[in-house]
Amino acid sequence: MRTARTPASAARGGRALYELYRAASRAVAPAVLLWRRVRGLEHPSRWPERLGRPSVVRPRPDSPLVWFHAVSLGEGMAALPVVRHCARLHPGLPILITTTTLSSFEVIKDLLPDGVIHQFAPLDCPDAIESFIRYWKPNLILLMESELWPNLILSASEKGIAVALLNGRISLKSFNRWSLPLGLQLVSLMLSRLSLVIPLSTIQAVRFQLLHTPPQIIHFAGDLKYVVGDIDAGEKEITAIEDLQQQFSNRPIWMAASIHRGEDEVVLRVHDELIKIYPTLLLIIVPRHPQDSKNVSLNLKKHNVNFVLRSTREVVSSNTSIYVVDTLGLFCLF
Incomplete structure (x- = not known):
């Protein structure tokens, strides 16, 4: 007769899957970056930032720093009102925003408040994430929408850095994939390390709960693009x-x-x-x-x-x- 998996055994399973992902991501990251550069998908001179190497143009400020992490233009635009609101409420607070795509960089670079630093996001492989966090030393990481990257979340958590997910959403396709036995173990481990999840809707909140997000960290705030919109x-x-x-x-x-x-x-x-x-x-x-x-x-x-x-x-x-x-x-x- 089969016995139900205990939380402890599920956690061990999730950790084992993460170690496998960690090794695989370290192995494939150089090839992925090379492939993207050949296709013209990376910035011609700033591509080393994808390996966690900081741009020498913008050194890290010597004070607490907040890191907003987006990927494409959609997530970057969703983050922009929140970044502006943060800059207005806390003048002088160092804010770092990362995006992945060239299109997001071309648009967002001209819309950021003065003093906000832009970097291209590090690949989610151990070496790039470790190098990025070691240099920028963020005190808070705010992920946008669906950016659930194992190396980023678990590495930050292990260093005592609070990680929150804003405008959280999981597509039905991703939800079905994460709901499979192996996927559920890994996503449960990631979600358990978050300090706050602000879902985009009630449906999204239900999906996060079904993926074992701790209920006490789920809070509603509406779509942040409109809650703190720029008039x-x-x-x-x-x-x-x-x-x-x-x-x-x-x-x-x-x-x-x-x-x-x-x-x-x-x-x-x-x-x-x-x-x-x-x-x-x-x-x-x-x-x-x-x-x-x-x-x-x-x-x-x-x-x-x-x-x-x-x-x-x-x-x-x-x-x-x-x-x-x-x-x-x-x-x-x-």
């Missing part, structure tokens, strides 16, 4: 949206968002068929990576398509067939 930025966002809406008024619109290189060919063929039914139809193309916009533009010129690039700020006229979002920014189109 001035919001007014600019509304103005920009209203301007676009006036240009797009009275026209049917469809959007091909987050498309990868080469997919614009398919989208263009679909658009050619649709305008036979809807002659005034406007297509909005949003490349997954802004650097792909050049190829999209060349392709549209080859097909003699009347298009407008967002970066040029040209007015969308009745003759414009396609609007290409070739820049990143603070606001959405709608």
Whole structure:
């Protein structure tokens, strides 16, 4: 007859899985970084930051430091209002924010309050995490949304650094994966080391509890993007949206968002068929990576398509067939 696993045995199982993950991440990290550099996904000169090596341009301040950790543009933008709020409440408090992607860096670097330090996030391998924490010595780590990285969380916990998860969310796919026996042991170990979890919604809170997050650390605060939103930025966002809406008024619109290189060919063929039914139809193309916009533009010129690039700020006229979002920014189109 099978016996139920005790908390102690589950913890041992989680620790064993973590040690396996720790060894594997150390082995594959150099190859992953090389692969990303070859594909142009890393900053050409600041890629050593991904190994936990600090940028010599911004030394660590000699005082307590708060570290906000995001990955892509979405998480970085979610962190931005909280970072600004923190900077207003505690002037002079050293704040460090890390992101992973180039697109997030290009947008966020110009939106951060004065004095906030940006670094590219270290890979979640033991050597990079240890090097990063040893240099920056954060007193508090605030993870954004779904950033559950074993080496980061467990290493910080073992050093007595408080770790909190803000706007916490777990997708259904990730929840199902973590709920498997092996996944549950590892995620339970990670979640047990957090000091605070602020879920994005009640559904998210339930998922965290089902993954064995200690109930006493789960607290609700709403979506932090709106709870501590930036009023001035919001007014600019509304103005920009209203301007676009006036240009797009009275026209049917469809959007091909987050498309990868080469997919614009398919989208263009679909658009050619649709305008036979809807002659005034406007297509909005949003490349997954802004650097792909050049190829999209060349392709549209080859097909003699009347298009407008967002970066040029040209007015969308009745003759414009396609609007290409070739820049990143603070606001959405709608």
